[in-house]
Amino acid sequence: MTYPDVPISPNSTPETSLPFPSLEGETLLAYNTLVSTLYRCLHDNAGFQPFFDSFQQHFKALQGGILGLSTNPLRMVYGWTFGYPEGFEEWYINSDLPERDEALTRYVQLPPRQFDSFLRGDTSRTILDILGPESRAWAEQVGMGDSAGMLVTRKSGTNVVFMANRHKEFGPYSADELLQMNLLAPHIENAVALHMKLYETRSDNQSLAMALNHVKKPIIVFNALGNIAQVNDAALTLLDKSKGLSISGNQQLQSADSRITRKLQDAITTCIVHSHKGLLSPQTVFAISRGERIAVCLTPLIAESAENNGVLAELFGFDASLDPDLPRLQRLFQCTPAEAAVAADLTEGLSATEIADRKQISIHTARQHIKNLLAKNGYRKQTELVSKLVRALG
Structure with a gap:
């Protein structure tokens, strides 16, 4: 991919063909702060969050992150994110959205270390003109105005992508901002590579x-x-x-x-x-x-x-041929025989709907038994309850 009005000859590479921006004064100082903050993340137990904070401020970014993505299918396998509402990452991981996310699809196809954006500084369009219905609904909800990103690295069936969405009130990313991002690109690649190496080697x-x-x-x-x-x-x-x-x-x-x-x-x-x-x-x-x-x-x-x-x-x-120990569940989880029977079904991985079908009870009754088990044992989430039930019988 190329940027508007920037010709790339067949024998040149994106890195050498893109014009080199002139950074002066406060812009140069802010850029240098970004680079130093990025490398300090290698010694900071906050991960990439300090860099994300600086990036957000400098480029007026809304949300984004560094995502490790499997190739077939396209799924998020690890990552560091910023700006998303609580619970978004968990929902995103457990959905099929990565496979239908136009931004991720676009960025994994880029050459490494080359930023691109959806609008490329074009103020006559909006990102909603480009996105499909599902992504457009999300973009409208959060007020997204543009998205920029790059392929950090491609290795062993995993693509690492950096992406940064932007609120519409700040307009699209400008050509100058994209060029600044491309100055950052090799530093992001180096920092991510070093960070991943630390993950592999620091533990004893x-x-x-x-x-x-x-x-x-x-x-x-x-x-x-x-x-x-x-x-x-x-x-x-x-x-x-x-x-x-x-x-x-x-x-x-x-x-x-x-x-x-x-x-x-x-x-x-x-x-x-x-x-x-x-x-x-x-x-x-x-x-x-x-x-x-x-x-x-x-x-x-x-x-x-x-x-x-x-x-x-x-x-x-x-x-699987043995029945769960219901009396043990009753004693440990302070529950009635009916609640213990539902608890036993949870240890088999059944959902409330599946439990209702198996026991020929209403979905409301099944959910009420689960709520009672949560309340009696001080758990907020069903995942916590299931984990404790499995450990009790295991």
């Missing part, structure tokens, strides 16, 4: 492996890129006997059922986002295959340094 893997093997329950630790950092012997034994779960060649937990693999990846990514925000909200995924039921309880790991954040996965194997 040998000490971690020894510690995990003192724990008899099956445990897997994922790093902040969603890849497996360590697996203890108990987990290896369970996976070796499993008919459905295994570790892929690129060090990810996978199921023989692609739908479960996707649920696992989405839940791990959600926990990674939570770890960056300091939230300990758990996720549970159930892998059920040929009489085998394995519950994977995922908890965000929050370290002093952001590069050591990650996810702890506890694996619980159940014999």
